[in-house]
Amino acid sequence: xxxxxxxxSIREYLAHSAAFQTLTGWLGDPGRSAAIGAALIHxxxxxxxxxxxxxxxxxxxxxxxxxxxxxxxxxxxxxxxxWLQTLADGIKLIQKEDLCPTAADQWLFRISxxxxxxxxFAAFIALPFSNGWVVQNIEVGLFFILAVMSLEVIGVIxxxxxxxxxxxxxxxxxxxxxxxxxxxxxxxxxIIPVVAAGSLNLVDIxxxxxxxxxxxxxxxxxxxxxxxxxYFTVATASVKRAPFDLAEAESELVAGFHTEYSGIRxxxxxxxxxxxxxxxxxxxxLLFLGGWYTGLSLVExxxxxxxxxxNLIGCAVFIAKSCxxxxxxxxxxxxxxxxxxxxxxxxxxxxxxxISCFLFLGATIWPLALYSATGQxxxxxxxxxxVWPPAVESPATTVEQPATSATAKTALLGLEGAQ
Amino acid sequence: xxxxxxxxxxxALVVCTSAAAVVISQSVVRMAFWLIISLGSTAGLFFLxxxxxxxxxxxxxxxxxxxxxxxxxxxxxxxxxxxSMKTSVGEATLAAGIxxxxxxxxxGSACSVxxxxxxxxxxKPQEFNPAQPTRPxxxxxxxxxxxxxxxFAFLGIRTDKDLGRKPTDAMGGQGALSTGxxxxxxxxxxxxxxxxxxxxxxxxxxxxxxxxxxP
Numbered sequence: 001x002x003x004x005x006x007x008x009s010i011r012e013y014l015a016h017s018a019a020f021q022t023l024t025g026w027l028g029d030p031g032r033s034a035a036i037g038a039a040l041i042h043x044x045x046x047x048x049x050x051x052x053x054x055x056x057x058x059x060x061x062x063x064x065x066x067x068x069x070x071x072x073x074x075x076x077x078x079x080x081x082x083w084l085q086t087l088a089d090g091i092k093l094i095q096k097e098d099l100c101p102t103a104a105d106q107w108l109f110r111i112s113x114x115x116x117x118x119x120x121f122a123a124f125i126a127l128p129f130s131n132g133w134v135v136q137n138i139e140v141g142l143f144f145i146l147a148v149m150s151l152e153v154i155g156v157i158x159x160x161x162x163x164x165x166x167x168x169x170x171x172x173x174x175x176x177x178x179x180x181x182x183x184x185x186x187x188x189x190x191i192i193p194v195v196a197a198g199s200l201n202l203v204d205i206x207x208x209x210x211x212x213x214x215x216x217x218x219x220x221x222x223x224x225x226x227x228x229x230x231y232f233t234v235a236t237a238s239v240k241r242a243p244f245d246l247a248e249a250e251s252e253l254v255a256g257f258h259t260e261y262s263g264i265r266x267x268x269x270x271x272x273x274x275x276x277x278x279x280x281x282x283x284x285x286l287l288f289l290g291g292w293y294t295g296l297s298l299v300e301x302x303x304x305x306x307x308x309x310x311n312l313i314g315c316a317v318f319i320a321k322s323c324x325x326x327x328x329x330x331x332x333x334x335x336x337x338x339x340x341x342x343x344x345x346x347x348x349x350x351x352x353x354x355i356s357c358f359l360f361l362g363a364t365i366w367p368l369a370l371y372s373a374t375g376q377x378x379x380x381x382x383x384x385x386x387v388w389p390p391a392v393e394s395p396a397t398t399v400e401q402p403a404t405s406a407t408a409k410t411a412l413l414g415l416e417g418a419q
Numbered sequence: 420x421x422x423x424x425x426x427x428x429x430x431a432l433v434v435c436t437s438a439a440a441v442v443i444s445q446s447v448v449r450m451a452f453w454l455i456i457s458l459g460s461t462a463g464l465f466f467l468x469x470x471x472x473x474x475x476x477x478x479x480x481x482x483x484x485x486x487x488x489x490x491x492x493x494x495x496x497x498x499x500x501x502x503s504m505k506t507s508v509g510e511a512t513l514a515a516g517i518x519x520x521x522x523x524x525x526x527g528s529a530c531s532v533x534x535x536x537x538x539x540x541x542x543k544p545q546e547f548n549p550a551q552p553t554r555p556x557x558x559x560x561x562x563x564x565x566x567x568x569x570x571f572a573f574l575g576i577r578t579d580k581d582l583g584r585k586p587t588d589a590m591g592g593q594g595a596l597s598t599g600x601x602x603x604x605x606x607x608x609x610x611x612x613x614x615x616x617x618x619x620x621x622x623x624x625x626x627x628x629x630x631x632x633x634p
Contacts, residue, residue, distance in 0.1 A: 032422070108449060139566040140472050147479035154455060154486050161448060180487065200566065 010038040010133075013308075042135040046124045054274035055086040056323075061330050068334040096263035103164030104260065112162060113261070113268035115155030120272035122148040123279040128203045130292045130314035131305060141202040142190060145283060146183075149238070149276060153179040156247065159269075160257035171256025174341055175240060175247035181348045182237045182244075188356040189231035192363045193217040193224050193287040197383055202283075206291030208383045210305060213295030215380060218288040221370075223363040228288040230356050232325070235280035237348070239273060242333035246341050274326075281325035285318060292318040427467055433460040445505065451489040458482050472566045575601035 024033035066073025078084025128134035160172020237244035248256030292314030304310035465474030
């Protein structure tokens with residue numbers, strides 16, 4: 001196939017694109033210019049996605065909230081559905097005065113919204129939008145996303161502490177207690193599909209779920225099926241959405257950790273919140289719901305998987321699935337009442353944590369039990385067979401090796417599940 | 420200067436300046452903030468070294484650990500708002516002396532390494548290693564390639580040392596196959612489990628059910 005059409009990443013595309021290479025010939029090495037060009041394009045794409053997604057989600061939140069409460073929601077700004085309402089709000093927020101209380105630690109107060117923003121944005125670096133469409137395909141992508149998203153709470157706590165207000169401090173402390181507790185079941189729940197897939201690379205995990213929807217990891221075994229629901233509950237709590245939004249409980253704490261913020265700094269917290277909502281939904285889609293595949297084997301059966309066209313379809317499918325989960329989070333927020341702080345902690349430590357531990361244990365025992373019963377470790381096609389392209393290829397040059405190395409190689413490859 | 424070098428200098432400068440800021444700051448919370456920046460940039464340095472697992476662990480354990488230290492060690496034990504630390508001249512001199520001794524040790528050991536030989540060994544083409552996937556489009560320089568090797572080593576298989584060696588070689592006097600990190604890994608995990616159980620025991624609710632006394 002034409003290498004430009006077969007390119008699975010922007011860097012490969014630029015490396016093969018004659019127009020780009022003549023444009024950047026002064027940089028010398030085509031690999032380097034492709035890397036720099038791809039980095040710039042990725043940065044612009046992700047930044048604009050991170051900016052636009054909250055605009056849409058905040059509008060969606062208002063519309064959904066309105067409908068659930070038997071109202072219309074925004075109707076005027078920008079035509080029939082009020083779809084420019086968030087933009088109007090954004091312009092209003094930029095114009096507002098940038099207040100800083102005298103009792104606050106001025107410097108920390110000003111810098112903490114950026115910390116929250118950066119932590120939430122960094123998660124998108126390793127989040128694949130389609131087969132190979134990822135800013136940086138890190139081998140431990142899932143681990144990386146969980147690590148940077150747990151840093152978001154630092155900004156929230158610093159905001160609460162530096163405001164010099166008791167409401168804000170209470171909000172920050174609640175957030176700390178909540179996130180430190182909910183991180184544990186969240187990590188365990190994400191490990192369950194990882195145990196089934198045998199990889200922490202989100203692109204690889206996505207590729208394993210190609211084909212029909214029963215290949216999705218949520219249907220891989222009963223434990224991953226249950227883990228999806230536990231994960232979604234915990235993820236909702238980890239992005240401090242209702243019914244777990246104790247950090248900004250309006251009924252008790254005015255606005256929690258962002259009581260003292262106004263204007264554009266206040267809106268950074270919300271951009272980060274909606275960005276994180278998309279990120280945790282994206283992880284749920286990648287780990288459980290088939291990633292960028294439609295589940296109907298449409299793109300794969302005509303051989304488009306991994307090409308530019310297939311990736312465009314996949315990207316649309318991934319964003320649609322993730323937005324669906326964001327919609328569920330909004331729906332839950334306007335349906336359920338807020339829990340008390342002790343109920344939030346009890347839900348995590350007494351129920352979600354033991355449940356996720358049990359599911360983890362079950363997920364590790366399941367392949368062994370299945371193997372002794374049926375002779376194979378998964379109900380459907382083995383996961384390693386579905387990976388495209390093959391995770392391990394034979395070496396290009398034949399290295400002279402002792403006779404026994406062939407068996408050792410096969411044994412090692414068998415562990416990877418690729419052969 | 421290549422892009423890698425430029426990134427190295429940026430991260431190294433951020434690490435050093437924010438580490439200095441930790442020492443200079445008076446407020447404990449600002450110190451913690453600078454520590455977070457310093458440790459986060461160290462993670463960036465690990466990413467540059469393709470050690471993606473170590474870098475991510477650095478972010479999760481050290482930066483996250485600083486956070487917990489900050490909250491439970493400092494904020495909840497502080498007597499007043501915006502706790503600040505003043506050090507006396509004697510303390511500062513002592514600390515500076517120890518710090519410079521440590522710096523001399525690190526500089527001495529860094530200068531004693533023959534870096535030309537190390538980079539020559541690194542530039543040597545690698546043999547086939549099934550723990551490092553070579554699929555099309557996989558760029559081990561950018562994506563990090565330590566995870567598979569590390570994972571195998573935790574299971575007791577050293578692909579970097581033992582690949583192609585016969586197990587019978589051990590009997591022939593060439594030394595046994597490496598055991599990897601399975602034993603240390605297990606010891607550390609059992610140790611952590613003991614600590615967890617101990618913490619749960621210490622933190623349990625120390626209430627006894629008092630039977631209502633008959634009047």
